Amino acid sequence: DAKTTQPTSMDCAEGRAANLPCNHSTISGNEYVYWYRQIHSQGPQYIIHGLKNNETNEMASLIITEDRKSSTLILPHATLRDTAVYYCIVRVELGTYKYIFGTGTRLKVLA
Amino acid sequence: DVKVTQSSRYLVKRTGEKVFLECVQDMDHENMFWYRQDPGLGLRLIYFSYDVKMKEKGDIPEGYSVSREKKERFSLILESASTNQTSMYLCASTSPGTSGSHEQYFGPGTRLTVT
Numbered sequence: 001d002a003k004t005t006q007p008t009s010m011d012c013a014e015g016r017a018a019n020l021p022c023n024h025s026t027i028s029g030n031e032y033v034y035w036y037r038q039i040h041s042q043g044p045q046y047i048i049h050g051l052k053n054n055e056t057n058e059m060a061s062l063i064i065t066e067d068r069k070s071s072t073l074i075l076p077h078a079t080l081r082d083t084a085v086y087y088c089i090v091r092v093e094l095g096t097y098k099y100i101f102g103t104g105t106r107l108k109v110l111a
Numbered sequence: 112d113v114k115v116t117q118s119s120r121y122l123v124k125r126t127g128e129k130v131f132l133e134c135v136q137d138m139d140h141e142n143m144f145w146y147r148q149d150p151g152l153g154l155r156l157i158y159f160s161y162d163v164k165m166k167e168k169g170d171i172p173e174g175y176s177v178s179r180e181k182k183e184r185f186s187l188i189l190e191s192a193s194t195n196q197t198s199m200y201l202c203a204s205t206s207p208g209t210s211g212s213h214e215q216y217f218g219p220g221t222r223l224t225v226t
Binding site for chain 1: 169
């Protein structure tokens with residue numbers, strides 16, 4: 001299964017862009033990249049996903065490299081409420097879908 | 112809004128007890144998943160189910176079993192609880208198909224302590 005590696009932790013100043021990197025060098029051509037975040041004591045929450053093209057929604061942007069071996073989640077204007085653990089996930093198709101979680105990046109937004 | 116509920120937020124059981132963790136979703140999703148979450152290890156998949164009465168082993172199925180008798184309900188069973196099964200257990204559901212985001216919706220989690 002494709003695996004993801006992420007930095008253990010990052011800090012970001014409030015109001016600045018937070019750029020969270022993820023490596024998925026063994027990803028296959030039809031495997032999607034998903035990002036979730038988990039705020040303390042809650043279940044993970046979906047943020048965004050993509051296959052090849054860059055994606056943007058109301059929460060974040062996802063930049064995927066051309067070779068698809070890595071991606072970056074961008075929170076354009078981080079707030080204190082964005083402090084959470086962010087997971088980069090590869091979705092594997094095995095008849096149905098299986099989601100491979102990494103260990104996540106703990107993002108701390110500083111006032 | 113999709114809602115995934117888990118029967119308990121906190122549970123304390125004794126070693127050797129049989130433990131049932133229940134998960135219910137209200138969006139008619141075909142796929143349901145059970146994960147456990149431990150510090151430094153992220154989320155690890157225990158079992159998943161893509162239809163009623165169907166189940167597939169995940170990455171760490173040992174010591175667990177599951178039951179999916181109805182589409183909306185997916186149960187995780189610890190046949191004989193052990194202290195190394197103390198963990199946060201998360202249930203999730205998603206809809207299959209060839210379109211849509213297929214995002215997973217998670218429940219709030221059950222923190223199980225086995226003493």
